[in-house]
Structure formats: structure tokens, C-alpha cells
Amino acid sequence: MSRTAVVAGVGPNLGATLARKLADEGCAVGLFARSESHIEELESELRTGGADALAVPTDITDPEAVERGFERVREAFGPVDVLINHAGGGSWQGIRSISAKSFEDAWRIGALGGLLCSKEAIEDMLAADGGTIVFTGATSSIRGREGALGFSSAKFAVRGMAESMARELGPEGIHVAHVVIDGHVQRRSPPDAPDRGDVETLHPEAIADSYWHLVEQDRSAWTFELDLRPHTEEF
Known part of the structure; x- marks a missing residue:
């Protein structure tokens, strides 16, 4: 079955890999x-491979920009069936050094951006036969981390929002899931990048496979939270 998907927060590493998986x-x-x-380069890559893709420069913290972005996707491909809320960020600072603006920026990108994109997507999903919304989390979604006050607070907020949405929207046929990425994601490093030593990393393609599994899950056995870590990591 053909689906229309939006990846909100497409970076050059995992975000791009998620988009490639959806296209595949x-x-x-x-x-x-x-x-x-x-994203224009990625659009060109996907189209060259035979996929339908559309680059939509969007500030997901701006309600009007998000609305325009979803309208462009609908005009090109039809109603949205899958949303990946992947955007996140935040200054890595503790309570004594973080500014109010840095703290707010982290919240706006992760929590507010996820809210605005979800509100747009669910209208399409409710009018159809449901859909899937996946939020990208991190170790900091479930454990506070020293020196990452803004990032951790925003990720905690995203997790709470995802769980609340899952309880509200599940009975309406919308699968809401939260993925905890508990570890370092392997990056496409330049040749002169420093060696990460013995740090075990998660492969982006393997992570993307798990996201797609959430999209394909039968309604009788939906997963809310999926945590992914290298086999060497301890719980």
C-alpha cells in the first residue's frame, strides 16, 4: 500500500536514513x-532512485510554516499517513551556564515542533483509516544527564507528549510510538575525523528498519516505546 510520509527534522545522518528507508x-x-x-540534495537523490520526494524548507517551531509545509506535501502526494518527529537539539550546558533562550529553543524544536507537526498530520489520519506517528527520543528522554539540562528537559517533554497522544489517539486508529536511541549513532565521518576508539555505535540503517517495523505493526499488538542500543550497552 502506497503511503505519504513526512520526516520532520531531516539531518544528514539518521534523519536522511529514515527518509531513504521510507522511500525504499x-x-x-x-x-x-x-x-x-x-534536503534538496536528498530530494534529488531519492528522485533519481525512482522515489517520490519533496524538499520543504520549514521552521517547525512556526505554526504557519508547518501548515504551509503540510499543504505542499498534500498537494504533491495526498494526505499524510506517516509522520516521523525527528527534530531535536539543545545546548549542552548545566543549570549554572544555560540561558533562558537556550532552554526555550530546545523545548521549541523538540516539544513544540512535534506538537505542531502532529496536529497537522492527525487531521489526515483521522479522516482516513489511521496512521503512524513516531517520535525520536534519546537516553536523555528517560535519564537526566549532567550538562545537558535543555536537551534532557526537552526530550522528557517529548516523551510525555508522545505517551499522552498514544492514549488519546490509539482508539482512533493512530499508532503513536516513541523510540529511545540509547547510544551513539554511527556517522558518515570525514577522513580526518577523530577516532571514536572502542565506542560501539548503532547503525542508522538498522534503526530505520525498527522505525518501519512500527509503521507495519498489526493494530492488535502496537508498541508504544522501543529502546534501541548496541549489544554491548548495559540496561
């Missing part, structure tokens, strides 16, 4: 990011 599975993909050049 036959989805038409809307690519949301502030960086226009990156």
Missing part, C-alpha cells in the same frame, strides 16, 4: 528541515 518501502516522502541545500 514505497512511501512518497516530504523532507522538512531548516537547511534548504541538504
Whole structure:
């Protein structure tokens, strides 16, 4: 079955890999990011491979920009069936050094951006036969981390929002899931990048496979929270 998907927060690593996975599975993909050049390159790559893709430069903290972005995707591909809320960020600072603006920026990107994108997507899903919304979390979604006050607070907020949405929207046929990425994600490093030593990393393609499993799950056995870590990590 052909689906229309939006990845909100397409970076050059995992975000791009998620978009490629969705395209490989036959989805038409809307690519949301502030960086226009990156998503345009990815759109070209996906289209060259035979997929339907659309780069949509979008500030997901701006309600009007989000509305316009979803309208462009609908005009190109039809109603949205899958939303990946992947955007996140925040200054890595503790309570004594973080500014009010840095704290608010982390919340706006993760929590507010996820809210605005979800509100747009669920209208399409409710009018159809349901859909899937997946939030990208992190170790900091479930454990506070020294020196990451803004990032951790925003990720905690996203997790709470996802759980609340899952309880509200599940009976309406919308699968809401939260993925805890508990570890370092392997990056496409330049040749002169420093060696990470013996740090075990999660492969982006393997993570993307798990996201797609959530999209394909039978309604009788939906997963809310999926945590992914390298086999060497302890719980």
C-alpha cells in the first residue's frame, strides 16, 4: 500500500536514513528541515532512485510554516499517513551556564515542533483509516544527564507528549510510538575525523528498519516505546 510520509527534522545522518528507508518501502516522502541545500540534495537523490520526494524548507517551531509545509506535501502526494518527529537539539550546558533562550529553543524544536507537526498530520489520519506517528527520543528522554539540562528537559517533554497522544489517539486508529536511541549513532565521518576508539555505535540503517517495523505493526499488538542500543550497552 502506497503511503505519504513526512520526516520532520531531516539531518544528514539518521534523519536522511529514515527518509531513504521510507522511500525504499514505497512511501512518497516530504523532507522538512531548516537547511534548504541538504534536503534538496536528498530530494534529488531519492528522485533519481525512482522515489517520490519533496524538499520543504520549514521552521517547525512556526505554526504557519508547518501548515504551509503540510499543504505542499498534500498537494504533491495526498494526505499524510506517516509522520516521523525527528527534530531535536539543545545546548549542552548545566543549570549554572544555560540561558533562558537556550532552554526555550530546545523545548521549541523538540516539544513544540512535534506538537505542531502532529496536529497537522492527525487531521489526515483521522479522516482516513489511521496512521503512524513516531517520535525520536534519546537516553536523555528517560535519564537526566549532567550538562545537558535543555536537551534532557526537552526530550522528557517529548516523551510525555508522545505517551499522552498514544492514549488519546490509539482508539482512533493512530499508532503513536516513541523510540529511545540509547547510544551513539554511527556517522558518515570525514577522513580526518577523530577516532571514536572502542565506542560501539548503532547503525542508522538498522534503526530505520525498527522505525518501519512500527509503521507495519498489526493494530492488535502496537508498541508504544522501543529502546534501541548496541549489544554491548548495559540496561
